Amino acid sequence: MSDASFEGRLERLFAQPPRVQDPEAFAARVEARLDREWSLRRGFIGAAGAIGGVIAVTQTLGGELYGRLAQAIGPVRLDLDTEAGRAWYEGLQSQSLLSGEAMWVIAALAGLALTLAVTRAADAF
């Protein structure tokens, strides 16, 4: 047999896989590992989002935003001892996007994201 024909025959023989144990179970194991890694990744992203949300809320609540905002955009120095100052501040609070209700919505969303992250992490294991 010539070199070329022997090599061609060898390539054909190599192309025929030998019998291996349970190819279906092997494929199922690979799919399970893919699913696990996918869930972990989603869980990680969810957790990162939740942590970011919590940090944002705490920073917003703890940063005396209203006071600083009022000082920054108030037409005059804010004096809460005067009637006009109190009225302006209350008006700002009720009209601002960062009103008390908005804070609760943000906190609820952060809680929701955290719950989602925890459930996904639980699914992964």
Next chain:
Amino acid sequence: MGGLTSANRSGMHDMELAALAAAGDRRAFGELVRRHNPGVRGLLMRMGADPATADDVAQDAFLTAFSRIGDFRGEGAFGGWVKRIAARAYVRGWRKRNGEVLGAEPADDEVSGGEGAAASRIDLDEALRSLSPAERMCVSLCYGAGFSHSQASETLNVPLGTVKSHVKRGLDKLRLRLAAPGFEPQERAHV
């Protein structure tokens, strides 16, 4: 994607499945694994891996293939692409375990095609056992994984001449074994 059933996927071409997998369809990739895992695991065993090691390396190779599925452009067969990933991974592990040098040649380099071969049917896997580890590795890389001699030399980190001589000696031995009387080629139809 969600509407596809496993029956749909099993009728698809590898390229279609690879495109779905690149879009994140893990079940489509599972179908590719189902089709090609015997070939990949078989190659690793032919390179000298025991079945457990072959399974581990093949699993990692498929996971690597999934993460790099966007790189698969379909210029060659999907199975060949994963085989090359797996072969490189196996060689890396093999080199870590055995050092940088390909194993020494066995004392008796001569192979007879005599009584033992004639007495029983020999297939490729049995014939490969008569090769030294280095010959087996080089022949399997070049004829099983589709590496050129220079790619094999690069992967194994040995000179090109060394690869060529291992391949030549390996082929000589295989030619003797496979030509032995009693050898019945086990060529099966490709699916």
